[in-house]
Amino acid sequence: MDNPIQKKLRQLPAVGVILDSMPDAIAHWGHAQVTQAVRKQLSQLRQEISLGGSPPIDLEKIKQSVVEGVASAHDATLVSVFNLTGIVLHSNLGRAQLCESAIRAVTDVASNASNLEFDLTSGKRGDREAHIETMICEQTGAEAATAVNNNAAAVLLALNTLAMGRKVAVSRGELVEIGGSFRIPDIMSRAGCSLTEVGTTNRTHLKDYAEGVDANTALLMKVHTSNYRIEGYTSNPTESELAKLASGLGIPFMIDLGSGNLLDFAALNLPNEPTVADAIGHGADLVTFSGDKLLGGPQAGLIAGREDLIAQIKSNPLKRALRLDKMTLAALAETLKLYNHPEKLHENLPTLRLITRPTAVIEKLATSLLPAFKSALGPQYSVSVEESLSQIGSGSLPVETLPSSALKIASISGADSDLRALSTAFRQLPRPVIGRIHQGALWLDLRCLEDDQKTALTQQLSGLAL
Structure with missing residues (x-):
């Protein structure tokens, strides 16, 4: 008689059976990629079963995992972000924006x-x-x-x-x-x-x-x-x-x-x-x-x-x-x-526009964003508009700073782990938000956020995984 592990392994559908039920996915991504994803998913299930696990063996769930895997592989790795670091020409964030x-x-x-x-x-x-x-x-x-x-x-x-x-x-x-x-x-x-x-x-x-x-x-x-x-x-x-x-x-x-x-x-x-x-x-x-x-x-x-x-x-x-x-x-x-x-x-010229941006304009933008951020972050965090210091960046004028305004986000608990978790959550938004952790707070300097980008930023705040 089959032992329990062998019995579970026999219940896994064949590669061909899964592929026959996924014509739309094959048409979209191609037979080779979908086949590779199916085999990878079945291999993971076999390994889990062999180690004594009891994963659900359901054709629809297997197909869903395959689709998610192929779609993830096609996601762009080079994406646009909101640069709220306060550094205009940030070497890690692509330096100058094109006109x-x-x-x-x-x-x-x-x-x-x-x-x-x-x-x-x-x-x-x-x-x-x-x-x-x-x-x-x-x-x-x-x-x-x-x-x-x-x-x-x-x-x-x-x-x-x-x-x-x-x-x-x-x-x-x-x-x-x-x-x-x-x-x-x-x-x-x-x-x-x-x-x-x-x-x-x-x-x-x-x-x-x-x-x-x-x-x-x-x-x-x-x-x-x-x-x-x-x-x-x-x-x-x-x-x-x-x-x-x-x-x-x-x-x-x-x-x-x-x-x-x-x-x-x-x-x-x-x-x-x-x-x-x-x-x-x-x-x-x-x-x-x-x-x-x-x-x-x-x-x-x-x-x-x-x-x-x-x-x-x-x-x-x-x-x-x-x-x-x-x-x-x-x-x-x-x-x-x-x-x-x-x-x-x-x-x-975006670079010149950003480094010469008046402080009053940046402060006004920060104030207008404050209610949306307070609402999205809830009582776990305090949010305030604070004076900040920006830099041109990429080695230009290394000791000179530009007066700016930022949203300062602090954890009510005072835990550094809360700030790091929040920073991660901002980076996981559809358009990642990149700030800086400084002096016990997450600072979102708004020098590089232009007025026409305000709505795109606030509309995704509801997706923060807090």
């Missing part, structure tokens, strides 16, 4: 054939960077420009082109580590050049550069320390002084600016941040910078500077491996176009 014209341009070139490398005037093959190079030069004062997929790649390509097998002089105080544990010395090593450290961490003088140069030095390089700042007893030569020294030595001067700022922040009542045009004006032969930080566009690494150096960089075989795709080029071109109409830039 509307860039989104339309991406959709257009993605869904149609395009003149990516086709000159419509001559009818011959064209240069894909013709769509952006002139605008980069106009905005920066550079003679020529090129672009790759991020700023680390821009630095890598420039160094590999101009200094492979040779030395590059950099101040010790500028040997930064960027996101993902990538360090400037590591990038130099991969580029095939060697680092010459000059000066000290806090003080580097012009003579340190001069003394660190020999016949095998290919470049003087300055790295804008965008993700930290050394204050106090410090000293560094100016960009103009370094440019003059490099020129006298007959070698190029390169600046890794990082953030990609094209605007006079002081004129916008924001803390000062160097611009690409400033770097070019101070005599830099090459400047590398990001497209998705302060510039406000898609992820890209831009290289601007002397025409002869850019020509060498473009001819490097690595350039093809690092080049931009058509959608990134379309988005970057539309972003750069916005800078030709500065009067409308605040309105049309």
Whole structure:
């Protein structure tokens, strides 16, 4: 006689029987995927039974589990979220939001054939960077420009082109580590050049550069320390002084600016941040910078500077491996176009709109949201509108803050576990809400929540799993 486990195993329906009862699912997801999900579900049931369990053996429940499994596998893993961290350019949350014209341009070139490398005037093959190079030069004062997929790649390509097998002089105080544990010395090593450290961490003088140069030095390089700042007893030569020294030595001067700022922040009542045009004006032969930080566009690494150096960089075989795709080029071109109409830039460029947003507007939004959050969270939590401090983010102005307003949510019990559970519940909403836990409360900074997003946020609060 069969033992109880064998008897239960015999009651499981065959794969073919289940598939025959699921024609709609097969039509929607395909025979192979549904079959795989059925086999996985049956395997789980067999394992549970073999361990002495008594799972319900019901065809409809098995089918439901199969459908849920296949549907879950098809759910997008890259989704939009509400960024309520207070950091505008959040590296983990996608950095800059694209402007509307860039989104339309991406959709257009993605869904149609395009003149990516086709000159419509001559009818011959064209240069894909013709769509952006002139605008980069106009905005920066550079003679020529090129672009790759991020700023680390821009630095890598420039160094590999101009200094492979040779030395590059950099101040010790500028040997930064960027996101993902990538360090400037590591990038130099991969580029095939060697680092010459000059000066000290806090003080580097012009003579340190001069003394660190020999016949095998290919470049003087300055790295804008965008993700930290050394204050106090410090000293560094100016960009103009370094440019003059490099020129006298007959070698190029390169600046890794990082953030990609094209605007006079002081004129916008924001803390000062160097611009690409400033770097070019101070005599830099090459400047590398990001497209998705302060510039406000898609992820890209831009290289601007002397025409002869850019020509060498473009001819490097690595350039093809690092080049931009058509959608990134379309988005970057539309972003750069916005800078030709500065009067409308605040309105049309999301990054600038968010970092210059008036505190009174943010506070008004926070106050209007307060009743909905109190109602959704109930007596277990206290919710209040509080002053907050935002940051631009992505290494830009690391010690500077922007006054903002936030919803401060505290657990009545005072338990840290309640806050972490609530933070998890917000992340599990249809459009996840990302805040920050700070000083015994969950803070939802509203600098990056625009007025037209208010309804979408409040309508999903009823789904909080508290």
